[in-house]
Amino acid sequence: MSRPAAFIGIFASVLLLLNVLLLFRISGLQTQNKIWKTKGVLNLAEQRALVEHGLEGEYLGDEIELLRREGFRLLDDHVSKLTLLYSFTITCDRCLNMEMDIYQTNASMLDETHVTPLMVFGNIDQLLFDRIVRSFGIKEFSIRDKEEVLIKKFSKLTTPIILLINSNGRILAAHISDYFDRAKSQRFYEKVFNIASRT
């Protein structure tokens, strides 16, 4: 074999080797990219869970005080009890219907475990509020949040929020309603039952 031919042969082999190495590297990067993509982007349920988790332990006393200043005597009865605070913004009729259905199936459990429901409606005029509470039969424990205290607090959340709070105004458990996951709402009441049974 002549010297130039040998040189070309060696050069081609090195080039082939480099190509193979490059292909391995690209394939490795692609796999890594896929892993990072799944790690970096949370789906909606995960995002919701993250927010719920972040709310747990948060102090809501200031908001309760503001609501009390709006004249809600109803809140005075809640100081020594666990309260299930519902924040409803009238943006989704279906969500409200769903949460009301689930509340009604769990109403006796809440009663037995001494958890008092308190439903706060924001983004609503007085007439519609009156009609809604009459329609659902929740007049005794519903209030209209005229100053939108809870909407200001949870303005990033457009769906109903349910919070279990203790007598100090500390959030023990949080639930963000997911219209497509009715079972999630029911699981939240199981959590409420567990906490209330221990308290």
Add this chain to the structure above:
Amino acid sequence: MFLIAQFSCDRKTAPSGAESANKKYLSLREGSGSKFGDYFSAGRKIALDLKDEIQIGPKPSIGALSRRGEFIILDSFGVRQILVFDTNGIYKTRIGSQGTGEGQYLYPDNMFLDQKTGRVYVSDGDLLRILEYDEDYRYLSEIALPVYIEQLLVTKEGRFFCFTSGSAGPDGADRVVYEFDRTGRIKNSFLRMPKTFVPAAEAKGGGMVHINDMFYIITPYEYTINRCNASGKVTAQVRIKTPFYTEMKMYADKKVETDLNERKRYHSTWSHIWWIINIGKDCLGVVYNEAGTKRYYLDIFTSDLDIIAHSILLPNLIATPHAIHTAGNDLYWLEYINSDGIENIAIAKYSFRYLHNSPMPVREEVETQ
């Protein structure tokens, strides 16, 4: 130079839209609009005679008028029920009941009554199914739905069409009308969402009517009426500007996407198209609100999409997604009335006066020297 016209009406070529379709652009720039009484005569108000055990929720609407003249009231919020009242407003019966079993529903928010067979189709937006009842309101069958729909329409040939104004349809496509068969399988989808649509603008409203085998479709986001045939081909399109309609604009503040208060403020800056209705034999009406208010205006068109009247301020009505029901020349909606200090609900009836062969009441701009 002076204007004889009640308002001006410009016609130009539509700036965008379906190719090969007959496109128009109407700019009704001036005038305070037409008077409701010039086009509609008030009929009697029928107060609903509710028995003690019947309670109506906060957002009722007229679902349909049966072939016997009965009023079918849809109550999808709070108490979930479908009530039937006779022509005098006396309660007769209810259709199905709340629940998840056969013939039951959780969110009966729209319905269609087939005038040919008398059958009633109720769409359940929670359990995503259509319930079919016979003329005597006995449950017959159900049809699974692939997605939440806002309006159901069954043609006289028995074809099922639905309208949705959501950001993504059942197949992830941004279409507003879907045709499906009795198994719930999608057969066809047509008409894209407006290009200006963004998820933060999502709202209920718009819809479709079926006149002379053509669909007239509008979304809540853009005052453009599209006329399509049953296979979805756009055959005409008209874009309208009226004095009380404010077009949707893109927001500058990204907070609109995440903040409820900002979103409320954004939605109050533009007019939403609430309903499209069939009036008379072959006219249609579009109802929208004045931006940021609860004042609703009606514009009336012929089936060729020529304007008959515009900016007719509607009297008080309970504004729900399917608040206005039409049958022939008559418009019906629910109103709250006060009888002896007790709030009650009445069916208000108004009859359309315009007849097809009469001269067009609208005068276009005429300039003379």
